[in-house]
Amino acid sequence: MTVRALAGAGRGELESLAGRLTDFFRLLTLRPLALYSAAAIRIGVGGLFALYLIRELPYADLLWGPHSPWTPQLADEWLQLYGWPDWVEFLYSPLITTDVRLFYALYGAAVVIALLYMVGWHTRVTGALHTLCVMAFFTRSWQLTDGGDMAIMLITFYAAFTASGRRWSLDARRARRRAETHGPADYRLLPGTGEQAEELRRRAVTFVHNAALGVMAAQMMMIYCAAALVKVMGPKWQDGTALYYILHISWLQPFPALSEWLAGPGHLVPLAVMAYVTVFSQLFFPLAVFNRTVKYCWLVVMCGTHLGIIVTMGVFQFSVIMLIGDLVFLPDSFWRRAAYYTRVLFAARGERPAPPPSGSGPPLPVPAPADGAAGEKLASY
Amino acid sequence: MTVPPPVTDRPTAPVPADPAERLAPGGTSLRPRYRRALTAGAVAVVSLALYHCAMVFLAIAPPSTVKNHAYRQVDWWIYPWFEQGWKMFAPEPVATNRAVEVRVYGADGASRWENLTAMDDARIRGDVMTSRQHANVVRRAWDGLSGLDLRKGPRNAHERIKFRYTRNVMTGRMEQLGYHDFDRLQVRVRMQKVPPFDDMNAVQPVRTVVLPWWKVRT
Numbered sequence: 001m002t003v004r005a006l007a008g009a010g011r012g013e014l015e016s017l018a019g020r021l022t023d024f025f026r027l028l029t030l031r032p033l034a035l036y037s038a039a040a041i042r043i044g045v046g047g048l049f050a051l052y053l054i055r056e057l058p059y060a061d062l063l064w065g066p067h068s069p070w071t072p073q074l075a076d077e078w079l080q081l082y083g084w085p086d087w088v089e090f091l092y093s094p095l096i097t098t099d100v101r102l103f104y105a106l107y108g109a110a111v112v113i114a115l116l117y118m119v120g121w122h123t124r125v126t127g128a129l130h131t132l133c134v135m136a137f138f139t140r141s142w143q144l145t146d147g148g149d150m151a152i153m154l155i156t157f158y159a160a161f162t163a164s165g166r167r168w169s170l171d172a173r174r175a176r177r178r179a180e181t182h183g184p185a186d187y188r189l190l191p192g193t194g195e196q197a198e199e200l201r202r203r204a205v206t207f208v209h210n211a212a213l214g215v216m217a218a219q220m221m222m223i224y225c226a227a228a229l230v231k232v233m234g235p236k237w238q239d240g241t242a243l244y245y246i247l248h249i250s251w252l253q254p255f256p257a258l259s260e261w262l263a264g265p266g267h268l269v270p271l272a273v274m275a276y277v278t279v280f281s282q283l284f285f286p287l288a289v290f291n292r293t294v295k296y297c298w299l300v301v302m303c304g305t306h307l308g309i310i311v312t313m314g315v316f317q318f319s320v321i322m323l324i325g326d327l328v329f330l331p332d333s334f335w336r337r338a339a340y341y342t343r344v345l346f347a348a349r350g351e352r353p354a355p356p357p358s359g360s361g362p363p364l365p366v367p368a369p370a371d372g373a374a375g376e377k378l379a380s381y
Numbered sequence: 382m383t384v385p386p387p388v389t390d391r392p393t394a395p396v397p398a399d400p401a402e403r404l405a406p407g408g409t410s411l412r413p414r415y416r417r418a419l420t421a422g423a424v425a426v427v428s429l430a431l432y433h434c435a436m437v438f439l440a441i442a443p444p445s446t447v448k449n450h451a452y453r454q455v456d457w458w459i460y461p462w463f464e465q466g467w468k469m470f471a472p473e474p475v476a477t478n479r480a481v482e483v484r485v486y487g488a489d490g491a492s493r494w495e496n497l498t499a500m501d502d503a504r505i506r507g508d509v510m511t512s513r514q515h516a517n518v519v520r521r522a523w524d525g526l527s528g529l530d531l532r533k534g535p536r537n538a539h540e541r542i543k544f545r546y547t548r549n550v551m552t553g554r555m556e557q558l559g560y561h562d563f564d565r566l567q568v569r570v571r572m573q574k575v576p577p578f579d580d581m582n583a584v585q586p587v588r589t590v591v592l593p594w595w596k597v598r599t
Contacts, residue, residue, distance in 0.1 A: 025423060028423075029419060055510055056514070062514060063514060069549035069553050071549065074549075077538075077542055078542055139461055143521050146517060146521075153463075157462060157463075195409055196411060196412055197415070199409040200418060203419055204422050207422070215430050215434060218434045218437075219434075219437065222437055223467050227471065230467070230468045231471040231472065233472040234474070235473075236476070241578045242470065245476040251501070251502055251505060254507060255507065310509050314505060318469075
């Protein structure tokens with residue numbers, strides 16, 4: 001009798017759990033999460049890569065071009081060793097050319113595509129092209145690459161699957177203008193498709209967007225956690241002297257006087273504290289992001305360490321791409337609130353901007369009564 | 382029995398209609414056929430995402446029984462798009478300064494040693510966005526030789542390409558410095574450990590690794 005009662009009680013819990021799970025997935029098909037963050041990531045990824053290529057322009061030919069020590073022939077032989085199918089090789093080898101003019105044409109095209117992606121011009125197309133460009137540079141001269149390039153490649157790839165053009169983009173501006181002049185148009189990507197197919201497409205896009213953000217978040221967590229776990233094993237990270245040694249490495253000194261001062265006598269305690277902060281903030285990052293309050297504290301610490309690495313060690317690409325990746329943890333409500341505070345800060349005296357809507361996003365669409373099935377519940381999604 | 386509440390929104394301030402929302406799901410109820418298609422698609426996407434995360438996890442994880450079992454599968458999935466490697470300054474931070482020096486042998490005999498690392502480091506100073514040309518090329522070319530037999534030379538195709546690359550890097554640099562018409566080239570690396578933190582002013586010995594002369598095709 002008691003077992004049956006237990007089973008009966010448990011069934012309710014299980015069904016409620018299953019119901020909540022279904023609701024969660026239904027929500028993921030209806031509401032694109034973190035649209036502002038996706039846009040910020042797009043701007044960051046495109047901008048960083050354009051900046052990178054423009055900065056390397058004086059050395060482009062020596063790094064990826066026909067005159068690179070990793071000659072087109074070496075790059076080609078290296079690719080052959082993998083034994084990939086032809087179409088895969090083709091994907092990785094656009095920059096393997098002995099024609100200097102063609103190389104610079106491709107280089108320029110890559111910069112233009114990165115900038116177009118940044119400003120959100122036909123975001124889906126430029127996003128896919130930009131991802132291929134990043135890949136082409138990555139595989140052309142793999143021995144130049146470091147952690148920064150790897151992270152750029154990963155974040156760029158995941159970002160291409162997000163709906164990053166919905167905010168802060170030329171696409172969004174064009175849509176707004178069109179709506180202002182023509183009214184809310186019945187926007188269909190594929191003309192002639194039925195309303196049902198169109199709705200299905202929109203929900204599929206929304207779900208893929210959310211999944212891509214989820215994978216990006218998981219990737220960030222794994223990067224931080226892996227980096228910390230390996231550090232934990234090292235005696236110099238354990239006794240807190242790791243930063244002292246790193247600051248003495250010549251190729252990590254953009255400002256040697258600063259490095260010398262930081263690693264100088266009397267600074268061993270702050271250096272040890274910094275080392276422990278680095279290790280523990282990375283190690284517990286995957287847990288910290290699940291709590292709203294803790295998350296923001298954590299992100300501030302991560303921001304600080306990344307900026308510190310840029311200034312003291314000159315590790316630019318890696319730090320910036322990790323800062324961009326961290327944006328994936330900021331919900332839309334964060335950006336709305338930030339915009340509100342900015343408006344308050346710059347508002348005229350006596351003026352009070354309207355507070356942002358509370359809650360986690362715009363209201364869910366109300367189901368239109370389908371043909372014949374009036375009063376259908378949302379549960380039928 | 383508890384019935385799960387339907388998804389409803391908390392009361393919010395009215396949100397002005399955003400034209401950019403035109404691509405958001407409009408709330409049309411899907412007919413069963415489309416709903417099934419959506420469910421199947423969602424299951425596929427979630428499976429793919431989970432599989433990808435598992436592969437990334439295994440790629441990052443140290444060797445284990447699971448990883449040994451799925452080694453080929455992980456490699457196939459990860460390279461080159463999703464390469465992972467986050468052992469920055471870990472487990473041991475870099476604690477040795479390496480200076481790559483090169484000299485060439487031409488008609489005038491052997492040249493003096495040129496310290497390429499010192500030249501690169503000079504270009505890095507004062508620049509937080511350093512060029513790959515100065516931050517990575519020579520350093521990574523030397524790192525690429527680690528694990529290779531520097532006396533006997535390459536043992537397989539991969540190593541042969543690495544040796545050729547390193548030789549090209551050094552040749553190119555020497556040509557930039559104005560050396561031409563040389564048929565041999567020699568690399569040496571001077572390594573000096575950072576003094577330990579409890580004896581900061583200690584002078585560390587310099588260890589030098591001298592490689593054999595390499596023939597250069599000109």
